[in-house]
Amino acid sequence: MTRSPWWGSGLSQPHHREADSRDAGLAAVEFALIVPLIVMLLFAVITAGTAAAGQLSLQAAARDGARSESVEPTSGCTTAIDQLAGSTATVGDITCSTTMACPGERSQIDISAQRLISIPILGNRTVALSASASYECLSD
Secondary structure, three states, X not given: OOOOOOOOOOOOOOOOOOOOHHHHHHHHHHHHHHHHHHHHHHHHHHHHHXXXXXXXXXXXXXXXXXXXXXXXXXXXXXXHHHHHHOOOOOOOEEEEEEEEOOOOOEEEEEEEXXXXXXXXXXXXXXXXXXXXXXXXXXXX
16 A cells, blocks of 8 residues: 555645536637737737838938948939838838038938838837938048
């Protein structure tokens, strides 16, 4: 005869109940409550990632536009917008301006974009993206 580890310890033996159909129903309710939250979190992460990719593309285009402007005056915005058009990231409506142009000390370009994002349940929102870059003018 084997002794129970609970024998003589003063503790009562734990009671285990068998799973029944109520447990399955409870699991289904918990699943139904948590899935929408997980899906919303997934959409939020994807949306934030695409907005961050758009910001990085905008910054790269501003940098390349300022460099182009420093080599060939009045070409900065054209270069930046062409680069954004060929980018895989969506940035939305683009506004480009050159605040300082060569000849001078520096070439500076400012780019802004309004990007529309869609968030489930919260609806559509507009995110403002902006970037600026400057480059030293190359002297002849």
